[in-house]
Structures are given as structure tokens and as C-alpha cells.
Amino acid sequence: MQTAEDLEIRLLLDAIFLRYHYDFRSYSPASLKRRLNVAKLQMGTTTLSGLQDLVLRDPARFAQLLQFVTVQVSDMFRDPSFFAAFREKVVPELFTYPSIRIWVAGCSSGEELYSYAILLREEGLLERTTLYATDINPEALRKAELGLYGIDRVQAFTENHRLAGGKCSLSEYYTAAYGSATFDRTLRKNVVFSDHSLATDSVFAEVQLVSCRNVLIYFDRTLQERALGLMKDSLCRRGFLGLGSKESLMFTEHASAFRDFAAGERWYQRC
């Protein structure tokens, strides 16, 4: 049986799609519901219907809601062994391309993007690489473009970088001031930041590597298939796909298009 709240969520998501063309209707229900309820309280309404009233009439309030709905909290070099596998196994393969294109899908505020940029610089590949960093949240993209993180987070980033086989201290790549670490702007010289939705947009480039980590966990099975289809269609033959440590291709219809490359670390290669 559907509760009043279930109906409110459905109507709210329909309203957001019709008004703003953001499609959250195929997100994993449990965590989405939790985030909507947090937004409801933080935005000063008592019901989700009240929240709908607010965001339908005021785009600024929708922008505010978006920060609650799409908030992800990641670290640079999260799961260091994944980045160590990138360095040791994937980089030697990328070396063979005269120019390299990498898509960081769902880049959020850029922690992962800078992780790749730093590793590519250390491996001498950054100059010939274009990175496409996409997300649906303009505020997160803006943060990613600034490359600015709280200094309290940098200790964890530094330790992860070291575990991922970092060739020098992470402090080579940022300057610290006023409680923030600002990452070297030359790291993002070849980065294209762009609004792109895995739910509603299509393929925009052919790339040799797609990294989409801890994004699919927010989608239901149907939307996961769509997103993986986009990634598959964006990848050249023998291109690489990196997923989060609890995501896999095991149960998807796209499994046969990929082979395990370093599957323990969630690296797959397009057949």
C-alpha cells in the first residue's frame, strides 16, 4: 500500500522533472527518501508537499534542493588500491595512445578528477590527456572548477595519495591558506567541465576511459542499465571502465560487452 508520503515523493519527483527536467524518478528509493526528508527539514517545510510548493515556484529553492538531493561526500584517492591499479595496470595501456580522453562521470566536487589529474601528471600523461568532468549539479561543478577543499580533509587525501603510490608529497599540488587547500590550476588546464545527466542526456564523445565511481549506487536497476549503456557506447574498443568498490557489472545486461581487467579493483575493459 502506498502511504501519503510515498505519493508525495512521486508527485514531487514528477513535478521536478516537468518543471526543471531533472529526472530523479529512477533513483534508489531508500536513500533518496532520506535525502528529501533532510531537505524538507533544512528548508523549513513540514511536509514533502510543502517542499514541492516551494521548489515549483522558485528556481532558487530548487537549486537549494539539488544540493541536498545530489550530495555525495568523497575523498581524493578513495580506495587507494583502485588508483594503484590505475597507475600500475591501466596507465601502461593508455601510454600507447597519442592523445587520451577520459570521462569522469558524476564528478561531484572534483575529488576524483584531481586524483586522476595528479596521477596522470606523475606518469607524464597529463599533457596529452583531455578530461571531461560532468555532473548534474552546477554548484558541485563550480566547486570542482575551483579545486578548493577544506584543509581538515587534506590529511586523509595525503595518506590515500601515498597508499596509491604517490611519487611525491601531495603538498606539491596545492597551496594552503585560510583553512583551505587550493589545487594547482595547471592540473585542470585540460579539463572540460560540463553539465551532463546520465539519466536524460546522451553520448557526447568517444573516450578511452570512463570513471564512474559510487554514482550507480544512487540509481535503480533500470537507470543503472541506461547509464552503463552510455558509458559502453562512449568507450572505444579496449577502453577502460572504473567503478566503485561495491559496484559491478555482474548482474547487468552490459556485462558481456566488457571483460575483467583488474576486477578485484573494479577495472573493466571494453571488448
Place this chain on the structure above:
Amino acid sequence: MLGADSAVRLTSSEAVLIAGSAGAVDALRQLLPAVPKDARIPVVVVVHLPPNRPSLLPELFAPRCAARVREPQDKEPVSAGTIWFAPSNYHLLLERDRTFSLSVDAPVNFSRPSIDVLFESAADAFGSTLCAVLLTGANQDGSLGASAIRREGGLVIVQDPSTAEAVQMPSAAISRASPQIIASLPEIADLIHQATKAP
């Protein structure tokens, strides 16, 4: 000690959740061996762990448990016969279609995985057919989630604080969630066995 109502809830529950923080690994050593090999329902465990390394709990508990022990993949069915451990640095949630979901939303109560996140999603997904156990711990995570389970009509069991290594978590749950059962670890082990054994 067990009222007729609680006894029925126990044997008709469709999942057992067990959660704790400081001291919980030792407590689980006494509890998880009580889950039989052919457990009729799934057991889902959340323990607060340091975020920057993989959880070693499945490796630690596999040799001590008769039931299968593992961490779920995203969207994996919450199947019976298994003790499922929340992976480190993710929230673990249960969906209404009886699958697991993971998230990297911000920590809740300074914790990821958070017990409240699991309990509240499970209350929504399983309603009254849930049995939740809250153990020793040094913060208040879990008491809001335990309240949600109580509200949906599920069974809440809290470790007797006088037997807990850290009292704050069970004490907070007792004052906020009015659990049906407050018990020692050997008693809880027996309740878990009753809930999970084949009829």
C-alpha cells in the same frame, strides 16, 4: 522474560538487524555463532569502523559462524541464510524490493555506515516484520532508527547497559525508543537463535 507478543514477533520476523559501536566486535563474537547455517531469514550487521580501510569483519567472523558471511554488492538481494556486514565508508540501506542499496551521503552521527540510516530504511522496507538489536557503543547512533522500527511495529532489543562495554548507545536507545526487550548478551544470543532457526 519473553512476552507472548514478543515471541510471535521474533519467530515471524523477516530480517534481524544487529548494530553497535565501541565493544561491538567482542559482543558479536558471542552473538553471531547463534545464527544457524540454514538461517531462515537474513541477518544484517552494522559496526562503526574506521573509514579508510576495508572492513576485516567478514574474514574475522567467517570461521566462527555456521551461516555464510559476506558484504553485499549494491542492489544485491537481501537473501536468507547469510550474515551481511555493512562495508566500511558506505551507508547501507534496505529497499522495499528486498535488495541492498549503498550510499556515500555525508556521515550521520559522525558515522558511515550509520545505524540510524540502516534502521530507518529497514523500518520503511520491512515494517512490523523486523527484529533489531542494538549493542554496546559510545555514541547515540541507532536510537532514532530504533524508534522508527518501534513505530512501524517491529521488535527492538537493546543490550542491558550494565553488561555493555560502552553504555551510551544502549542507554540512549532505551530512553528514546522504549525497546520491548533489554537483555544480556547470552539472552540476546538465544533470541537471535530463535528468530533465525528453521521452524
